[in-house]
Amino acid sequence: MDQYPAKLSQALNDVASERLALVRLDVSDEDQAKVAVQEAVARFGRINVLVNNVGYSLLGNFEEMATADIERQFAVEGLSLSVAQEVEPFGIRITVVEPGAFRTDLLDAGHVTYSANTIEDYAGAGDVAQAWATLDGQQPGDPAKLGEALVRIANMDDPPRQFLAGSDALSIVQPVLEARLNELHTNEALSRSTDMDSGPQNTR
Numbered sequence: 356m357d358q359y360p361a362k363l364s365q366a367l368n369d370v371a372s373e374r375l376a377l378v379r380l381d382v383s384d385e386d387q388a389k390v391a392v393q394e395a396v397a398r399f400g401r402i403n404v405l406v407n408n409v410g411y412s413l414l415g416n417f418e419e420m421a422t423a424d425i426e427r428q429f430a431v432e433g434l435s436l437s438v439a440q441e442v443e444p445f446g447i448r449i450t451v452v453e454p455g456a457f458r459t460d461l462l463d464a465g466h467v468t469y470s471a472n473t474i475e476d477y478a479g480a481g482d483v484a485q486a487w488a489t490l491d492g493q494q495p496g497d498p499a500k501l502g503e504a505l506v507r508i509a510n511m512d513d514p515p516r517q518f519l520a521g522s523d524a525l526s527i528v529q530p531v532l533e534a535r536l537n538e539l540h541t542n543e544a545l546s547r548s549t550d551m552d553s554g555p556q557n558t559r
Contacts, residue, residue, distance in 0.1 A: 382407070404509045407431065412461055414487055415470030416477050424470070439516055450514045452505065453528065455521030457496030462487055496521040 367375060376398045380391045395402055413424050432451050439449035460466060467487065501520050508514045519525050539546075 406505075407435075412467045413470070414467060416474070419470040419472045419474055419477065421471075424468075436516065448511075448514050449516070450508055451517045453517060453519050453524055454501065455496055455519075455524035455527070456490060456494035457498050457501060457521065458492070458494040459498050462491040462494075495523055 367377065376395060378391045378394055380387050382388060392402070413420065413428055417425065435449050435451045442449065456462075504518075504520065508518060519528055
């Protein structure tokens with residue numbers, strides 16, 4: 356609740372205190388994160404479900420973005436999918452949620468950051484900022500329904516590693532995955548041709 360502490364405190368003021376602890380937390384601050392986890396465990400005894408979510412968007416063309424900004428955007432997914440395999444033997448399940456466009460304030464001026472650099476060659480591709488601004492308020496996704504879906508996932512015995520939320524997310528990702536699979540099959544023989552020849556192993 357680092358960005359709007361007063362607003363959140365007021366909105367959640369009537370919730371029973373034994374079920375809610377409001378902790379100020381900047382998720383990029385490791386020390387604050389440790390304190391928040393310790394306080395939650397001390398208060399409730401354990402953590403059953405953890406939602407790692409920050410309302411922040413970085414929009415623009417990749418070549419116009421700073422390397423550090425790109426890494427921040429991709430780090431959570433890569434980390435989550437890797438950790439998911441490591442912690443599964445302990446009964447811990449991780450789901451990476453890939454949402455489409457949901458009708459929240461994520462696209463308003465206070466939540467969106469655009470790449471500071473510009474490359475003239477991309478000018479003909481259209482104004483990225485204008486395209487996203489046009490979508491604001493017209494997003495097809497219903498946040499309340501997404502919340503219900505996430506509760507269902509949290510209660511699954513075998514939740515998905517990745518969950519695409521929204522019909523627009525499906526329409527974007529499905530053809531990409533199909534193209535990758537077709538490419539894999541097209542180059543399967545070439546991929547297999549790089550194996551060692553059968554018979555006695557050659558020394559290095």
